Amino acid sequence: MKAFKYITLTTVALLLAVVSCNKEITYTEGLFPLQPANIDANAGTWKPVAVTSYTKYSASVPTPADTSTAAYKTELATIKNLQSALTKDQQNAIAYWSDGGVLRWNQIFRELVARYNLPPAPLSNGSYIFPDVNNPFADPQFPFANPPYAARAYSYVSAAVYDALKAAWYYKYQFNRPSPYLVDKNVKSLMPKINLPSYPSEEAVMSGAAQTILQAMFPAAADEILTKAGQQRSAALLSGRASVSDISAGLALGKAVAADYIARAGSDGMGTAVGTKPQWDALADSAKLHWSKLSTPVAANDVITWLSLDAPSRPPMLPFFGTKTTTGLGVKGWMMANADFVKERPGPPPIATQDQMKQQLAEVKYYSQNLTREREAIVLKWADGAGTITPPGHWNQIAEWYIRDANFSEVRAARAFALINMALHDAAVGCWETKYYYYNPRPTQLDASIKTGTGIPNFPSYTSGHSTFSAAAATVLSYLFPAHADYFNAQAQEASLSRLYGAIHYRVDIESGFDHGQRIGGYTVNFAMTDGAN
Amino acid sequence: MMSPKNFCTGLFYGNDSWKNYWEGSLKRDNQNIGTLTTQNITWMGVYGVNSKVSVLAMLPYVWTKASGGTLHGMQGLQDLTVGAKYNFLKKDIGSDQLNFYALGLFSMPVTNYTPDFLPLSIGLGSKNLSARFTSSYRLKKVWKFSASGAYTYRSNITLDRPSYYTNGQLYFTNEVQMFNLFDYVVRAGYHKSNWHAEVFYVQQNTLGGSDIRRQDMPFASNQMNFSKAGVSLLLDVPHVKNLTARCWSSYTLAGRNVGQSFSVMAGLMYNIPFSQSQQ
Numbered sequence: 092m093k094a095f096k097y098i099t100l101t102t103v104a105l106l107l108a109v110v111s112c113n114k115e116i117t118y119t120e121g122l123f124p125l126q127p128a129n130i131d132a133n134a135g136t137w138k139p140v141a142v143t144s145y146t147k148y149s150a151s152v153p154t155p156a157d158t159s160t161a162a163y164k165t166e167l168a169t170i171k172n173l174q175s176a177l178t179k180d181q182q183n184a185i186a187y188w189s190d191g192g193v194l195r196w197n198q199i200f201r202e203l204v205a206r207y208n209l210p211p212a213p214l215s216n217g218s219y220i221f222p223d224v225n226n227p228f229a230d231p232q233f234p235f236a237n238p239p240y241a242a243r244a245y246s247y248v249s250a251a252v253y254d255a256l257k258a259a260w261y262y263k264y265q266f267n268r269p270s271p272y273l274v275d276k277n278v279k280s281l282m283p284k285i286n287l288p289s290y291p292s293e294e295a296v297m298s299g300a301a302q303t304i305l306q307a308m309f310p311a312a313a314d315e316i317l318t319k320a321g322q323q324r325s326a327a328l329l330s331g332r333a334s335v336s337d338i339s340a341g342l343a344l345g346k347a348v349a350a351d352y353i354a355r356a357g358s359d360g361m362g363t364a365v366g367t368k369p370q371w372d373a374l375a376d377s378a379k380l381h382w383s384k385l386s387t388p389v390a391a392n393d394v395i396t397w398l399s400l401d402a403p404s405r406p407p408m409l410p411f412f413g414t415k416t417t418t419g420l421g422v423k424g425w426m427m428a429n430a431d432f433v434k435e436r437p438g439p440p441p442i443a444t445q446d447q448m449k450q451q452l453a454e455v456k457y458y459s460q461n462l463t464r465e466r467e468a469i470v471l472k473w474a475d476g477a478g479t480i481t482p483p484g485h486w487n488q489i490a491e492w493y494i495r496d497a498n499f500s501e502v503r504a505a506r507a508f509a510l511i512n513m514a515l516h517d518a519a520v521g522c523w524e525t526k527y528y529y530y531n532p533r534p535t536q537l538d539a540s541i542k543t544g545t546g547i548p549n550f551p552s553y554t555s556g557h558s559t560f561s562a563a564a565a566t567v568l569s570y571l572f573p574a575h576a577d578y579f580n581a582q583a584q585e586a587s588l589s590r591l592y593g594a595i596h597y598r599v600d601i602e603s604g605f606d607h608g609q610r611i612g613g614y615t616v617n618f619a620m621t622d623g624a625n
Numbered sequence: 626m627m628s629p630k631n632f633c634t635g636l637f638y639g640n641d642s643w644k645n646y647w648e649g650s651l652k653r654d655n656q657n658i659g660t661l662t663t664q665n666i667t668w669m670g671v672y673g674v675n676s677k678v679s680v681l682a683m684l685p686y687v688w689t690k691a692s693g694g695t696l697h698g699m700q701g702l703q704d705l706t707v708g709a710k711y712n713f714l715k716k717d718i719g720s721d722q723l724n725f726y727a728l729g730l731f732s733m734p735v736t737n738y739t740p741d742f743l744p745l746s747i748g749l750g751s752k753n754l755s756a757r758f759t760s761s762y763r764l765k766k767v768w769k770f771s772a773s774g775a776y777t778y779r780s781n782i783t784l785d786r787p788s789y790y791t792n793g794q795l796y797f798t799n800e801v802q803m804f805n806l807f808d809y810v811v812r813a814g815y816h817k818s819n820w821h822a823e824v825f826y827v828q829q830n831t832l833g834g835s836d837i838r839r840q841d842m843p844f845a846s847n848q849m850n851f852s853k854a855g856v857s858l859l860l861d862v863p864h865v866k867n868l869t870a871r872c873w874s875s876y877t878l879a880g881r882n883v884g885q886s887f888s889v890m891a892g893l894m895y896n897i898p899f900s901q902s903q904q
Contacts, residue, residue: 114781116800205790212840230839402656402693465735471741471785478790478841488788488797537697542697
């Protein structure tokens, strides 16, 4: 029985050791309290993106009461009263939002994309139903936040927050009302002290803009979006940074700017981007027509058009997301007019029956059969497929670390994300336009023995979305952080090649897409060079 | 228990396949997977240290294949398992006998395979440490009933990507928390000197983790639960001294975030006596 005791004790000790091992992991990026290197006092003069002017919102931001008035003193008393009994949750919220509202909202909408980036499941008869904006909680849930959807959503929320913050800066320096903690030394300052006029509150402005856009893009998550937004406003109040009137004006301004963005979104072409079966068939036919009109024409019979490789066969992903000048369909760009998308469209790839394409196919097959562990890691790192933040989201994550480390003011951080996401949106429009213009098949469609290291996305092959997105984002990031241009470019190259290693793209898709993405990013850089922020 | 100073070693072939799986609690098929088949060839070795203690080791080579869709299969050496079994109590009750065993196992990947390509990954990539207790009762010399339970601690794993979504939230890290496991097994068997047959039932639960989301791919830290029923046979190969044939087969009765698999495993074990006193 001695042995029994021994083994029991040993086991208990072992189990205790096991149970006490903490496996909890930190799941948020390491942010830290934002103390801007420069408060960008002149941001109210920076060029608007999509609103006509900042002065048009003056009704949302009436002249505030003077800090010596009884009304304002009541506001101060409210803050002091609340600060005397802060709950743990309130303290946590203050700490969370102290790290920068723009960075936090970027994390929040990446999470929304990952949650909603799931394709509809097939019905038992092999068909699919499309997500329905009027029934977002159904199966399939709305939206299917695939890469073009995500790129557009990221760009709308980022650009709206950016315009709203510039408008806020405009009014802040018009009224120059200090933060409550500066007016009354009995009001504690629980966020980093930034010498920025507090009327209207920048936290309230971005919360109002972000909640308005995100609720429209992710209606099923409306409640939690409102909760987050409300939490940001109360953090501003409880921290002594903003008073109730700072916040109500900020919320009204943020919502007013976002309303203009919602109006744009309502007529930007997204509503017709899915199309119908006859329209998809017509697209494939018109692709053949495009080939026949090339300088070296290709007979329609020689053109092999893309087919879905999902089982059961799935309707093409957002075929009318790309601008179609012929049909009048397609989603608007931010920095590029419709004619720009046509002008920048890459020339054709070699056709499926030509020797050149056979070489391309042979190279894909080689990578399919020789997926080393090193290449597999690259494929998985950049897969960004269903259920993830998508490639545009991945580039937001990369950008986040540089924006954080630069200690940008909220408005400059918003500018950086807006520029990146507008370029990514334009990349989505341009790439989708190209994909459905040529309607080129995936390697596995031409050679079914090509097995892939990642899922084959459900849209035509030429050009690579990853390459276009990555090159566009790297171009803008290189403009914003020139010291790191080599790194961004190397990451973009790696993201692009991951699609060849995974055997889902030909090299020509990648090279043409990369070049296209750089040109698309250039449009945004041109805007940034003259927007008054330099 | 192994006879002291005997080394028993052998190779097994296993085949596990499923067409239906549980996406959370929803049972479904998926034409982009078709039938998922996982095969393995496993080396096993057991050494009897003395009459109460034996040590064991095991190493499988695993390869996977999906009959539908375009994803390629994966293959490679998977996890090395080492462990020790201790018969800490043996009590004769008339002609019956009661035994208690403790089994400790440690396993870890021996290759850098990815756990992030399910259901085609060859394993989940964690290091595991498990403690199992077994009680066994031999009735009238030939009937044997046993029950065992094990708790398995699993280490966290790392992916090749910097973010992932699970447990209802987005994680901005490549580290994934792997929840621990609990399982129990009950067996009933008929044992003769040169053969035995058993039926068994296994229930394994993951103590945490989330469901596969609608139409999502499975993820390494999903809550993978299953119950399986099966049979196991052992037979001393006639006319060949020290050679034993073994096979198992099981079927998944119910599950969560796992395939409804049918599996068989069969192989030969050869016993090498190192001590002259034992045959």
